[in-house]
Amino acid sequence: MTQQRLADxxxxxxxxxxxxxxxxxxxxxxxxxxxxxxxxVPVEEVFQYEDP
Amino acid sequence: MAPLQxxxxxxxxxxxxxxxxxxxxxxxxxxxxxxxxDADFRLLIDGLWIGGLLVYxxxxxxxxxxRARFDERDKLIMDRSxxxxxxxxxxxxxxxxxxxxxxxxxxxxxxxxxxxIIFIFVLAIGSMAQSAGILIGYWRMNRDG
Numbered sequence: 131m132t133q134q135r136l137a138d139x140x141x142x143x144x145x146x147x148x149x150x151x152x153x154x155x156x157x158x159x160x161x162x163x164x165x166x167x168x169x170x171v172p173v174e175e176v177f178q179y180e181d182p
Numbered sequence: 183m184a185p186l187q188x189x190x191x192x193x194x195x196x197x198x199x200x201x202x203x204x205x206x207x208x209x210x211x212x213x214x215x216x217x218x219x220d221a222d223f224r225l226l227i228d229g230l231w232i233g234g235l236l237v238y239x240x241x242x243x244x245x246x247x248x249r250a251r252f253d254e255r256d257k258l259i260m261d262r263s264x265x266x267x268x269x270x271x272x273x274x275x276x277x278x279x280x281x282x283x284x285x286x287x288x289x290x291x292x293x294x295x296x297x298x299i300i301f302i303f304v305l306a307i308g309s310m311a312q313s314a315g316i317l318i319g320y321w322r323m324n325r326d327g
Contacts, residue, residue, distance in 0.1 A: 141253065142253035142254070142255070143184050143185065143252075143255070143256065145183075145184040145187075145255070146184075146254075146255045146256075149323065149324070154323060154324060154326070155255055155323065157254070161253070
């Protein structure tokens with residue numbers, strides 16, 4: 131899936147997807163769930179929390 | 183480049199051209215004294231700044247209509263840019279007040295035309311500062327996260 135297609139499905143811009151992939155932006159819970167849904171996987175498979 | 187980023191860049195460039203055009207017209211028509219005496223001159227300046235303001239507002243109004251192209255990250259950057267807008271307006275007003283007070287102190291009054299000029303200037307500078315704030319916001323977010 132292309133970044134643009136993922137962005138369209140998740141309802142955000144391609145630049146936001148890029149920023150999320152690069153770890154330069156932490157999405158809101160809502161956007162995180164939308165991205166996971168767009169990918170067809172549980173949110174835990176897309177986003178993991180690491181202790182600082 | 184994100185849509186909001188592109189519009190901010192256009193807005194900033196438009197603002198520079200807008201202010202330059204208004205200053206050129208103002209000075210070429212004779213400046214403050216002519217502005218006071220010539221109603222057509224005042225109408226021309228009013229038309230330029232109101233027209234420019236409407237164009238500028240239309241630029242940002244088009245973003246919010248398309249939900250997918252204005253997401254939470256864009257909104258966060260735009261919210262942060264409001265601080266730049268506020269600071270630019272505040273410093274502009276301080277500079278104008280001090281400058282005009284000192285310049286016209288011996289006369290005891292400031293020409294009424296400066297009400298126009300200050301308002302237009304602060305409005306334009308505030309708008310440009312918002313655009314600059316948005317561009318800086320994207321740059322910082324891309325650099326630091």
